[in-house]
Amino acid sequence: MSTYDEADLRRAAEAGVRAPSIGNSQPWLFRLDDGAIEVRSDPSRRLYHLDRDGWAVRLACGAATFNARLALAVAGRPAEVSLRPDPHDAGLIARLTPGPARPPTYAEEELHAAVPRRYSNRGPFWPDPVPPDVRARLIAAARDESGWLDLLVGMTALTAFAEIARSADRVLRRDAAYQAEQATWTHVASAPDGIPVTAGAPLAEPQDLLPQRFFNDRRRGAGRDYEPEPLVGILGVAGDRPADQVLAGQALQRVLLTATAAGLDTSMISQPIEVPAAREQLRRSLGRYGWPQIVIRFGYGTPGHPTPRRDIAEVI
Template identity: 75%
Template sequence: MTSYSEADLLRAAGAGIRAPSLLNTQPWLFRLRAGAIEVLADPARRLPVADRAGWAVRLACGAALYNARLALAAAGTPAAVELRPDRSEPDLIARLTPGRAREATYAEVDLFAAIPRRFSNRAPFWPDPVPAETRLRLIDAARSEGAWLDLLVGMTALSGFAEIASSADRVLRRDVRYQSEMAGWTHADAAPDGVPVTAGAPAAEPQDLLPQRAFSDHRRGPGRDYEPEPLIGILGVIGDLPVDQIVAGQALQKVLLTATDAGLATSMLSQPIEVPAARDQLRRALGRSGVPQLALRFGYGHPGRPTPRRDVSEVLLTAEP
């Protein structure tokens, strides 16, 4: 196989649009050019307040890229991937060219099947612990994509993270422009992007360990803790250049799909990453030389449903002549 087809593009983009993104902005585009499938960032969907530097866009596009890779591999047409192949085109995230045709591995088939089932579950998780072998699978998933995942063990580490996350959340809550931007992407009715209020967590209570986005004012029963001892993982990579953030996005998606395949529910906490001082404090607390890119929450929870996505036709670009 020397080039990808329109059918391959649709297959890759159809999987790519199921990736997560900050406030479900879906900041990706796909095109077929010279037989290669290209993933691009959509600058019109970058959050001007929450994502001034484009970190969240690159993370989301990296996740979409991983889904596209899986879709092609599952079809027996795996891709060779070049990240940021043209520095004169900064929105070009990656170029995928056909590799040697082969049958998909069992792992690829399982992760590809998890794509439509993955979603952010912001409801409280059950107290059931995540088994050690599943934790190792999550760590290995990140490592296989060039990232690291530190799972916080013990209340000392967890309380330290909670303090950093809560402090960052307070900073963001005081930013009127930030809160206005978040409200603009929160919808009461069905919409093809943004966050439905029904997908939000119960309103925060003073005793909660972790901060929650205020997507809704739904209250829980009086005296009920959100989660007294959640499993938190910090995903990071060695650097913080744009290409590092794309690598982190691919690792993020593999971790999320691995968790979904293992029957886990997940959600993401970006507050301690969005505030630079909190991010540096988190890095120092972990003792890592690399850079944290996102915090994740794992556990077992009630069934839910993925948030809506735009039609794939809306994210396809016509190749330039």
């Protein structure tokens, strides 16, 4: 029977660590166990005030699992994936076992090439619209991973979402412990984790449609308002159990890499997911079956750089 080895583990981990995580906390571990690769959560890197039930950790580890799948696939060693395979082991996020060997598909190669280029761009995007065919690819990417992506069209939908997001942001700003925890994950540019202060957006202005997290005290230049009509997508899945949240992480990463491959920039908005009342309001406003898991902003922005990652030896 085919098994994975140490080279496969390292290959999977090197791609896995490039996944996004709240605060760039990187809450994942990778292990080789009886010829299978395990993706595990690292409870020491969970933001307990922000992520009270572990949703953000599971979302991040799901995204890391998708990256690991891609790395193994392009090496001709595709994986069969079991999510949350052991109900008695909450830290075990996914177990990857070797599937039948085959050459990688063009789509797998394209998405894998986007892994090191993907990053969150929190600055304002240009007014250029995202073409309809690219929008369709983003929606299909979520669907391919058993998720859904609702792109908000028109100012009525955007304004309604923005009010929910700003309301959630106001709730979180009043939570001193939450703000202190977020501050501990804002670092200098050379740190191997956390959000570099240089990666944060300029200070929010009263006229901004969407909320921004506070990372620095930099003000934007005159006339540099955030886009008046951003492309916002709400990503969700049918359920809201821990395994569903891991599934959502995989869908999130496929969408983000699809956007990167198409030349788009992205950033995530999590405030309306973090506040239960806002999340319920958002779910009802969509009028669809399932649970929103994250909000994504798409557009064309000034080029930036991926945030740092810890050494592979720390996560294996």
